[in-house]
Amino acid sequence: MQFLLFLLVYPLLLSISILPFRILYLLSDLVYFIVYHIFGYRKKVVRENLALALPHLSDAERLSIERKSYKYLCDMFLEMIKTLTISKSEMAKRFVFTNLDEYLKLEKEGKSIALLCAHYASYEWAVSMNSKITVKGYGIYKKINNKYFDKLVRKIRSKFEADLIPINKTAEIIAHNHANGIQSLYGFVSDQSPQLRTFNxxxxxxxIEVPVYVGAEMLSKKYDMNVIFLKVNKVKRGFYKADLEVLSTNVKDVPDFQIMDIFLDKVEELILQAPEFYLWTHKRWKHRGKKPTA
Structure with a gap:
């Protein structure tokens, strides 16, 4: 059944991916109309999230952000499909790293590097960074249940010299690379809500008080990695710029959880600057009010 689904869907994805960008975005406008106006995909979740996160705005302002966020969500989805066939040169024009030299200086220190990202703007196209660096690049991801689509996603990323690590294999692979002296870059998308456990x-x-993924920070401290933040901004439709900001080059001296505090504060700054580019369809604040009391 999984293979049959793949056979049915893959030709459609491939056909979409070869469309010129001008046509791709016309298709995105149509998808937006269907997703937002007809099906209302996760509209209740989005409205609740916007009301929680942006209470200082009026209903009309939040409605405007809601519509813009759905338009961008459709753009991003089709841009992800475009990654199937986009060339490295075209990607380099559309996703520009403004200060890659600063990053390359960190590589020369010999340490591995943890790259913290958010579900903001074109975080999927950040994979193109792997074709510009000199160390081995990995992206931490949630494995897709359909093994054929999972293999396809891995294949797409390999075009930009990136390997994907399933979340449950992250610690094992980082430990192996560290033990064997393999300097690497690890990309963590760390702004979504973790499962509630005894300790969070x-x-x-x-x-709003929320539980936080701390794996990136804990692994960085354990293996003495430098930590950087990927700040992505949309320039115009289909074009982005990314700044790499150093969060710490001496993580073992940083108080526990301070790196994640700084990271989330930076994500918050991005959201307040242009909230329509955040992924509001996720239930980021679903655990609010559940923090255990001392």
């Missing part, structure tokens, strides 16, 4: 670290994000 909590941080105030967009004015």
């Amino acid at each position: 670290y909590w941080h105030t994000f967009m004015g």
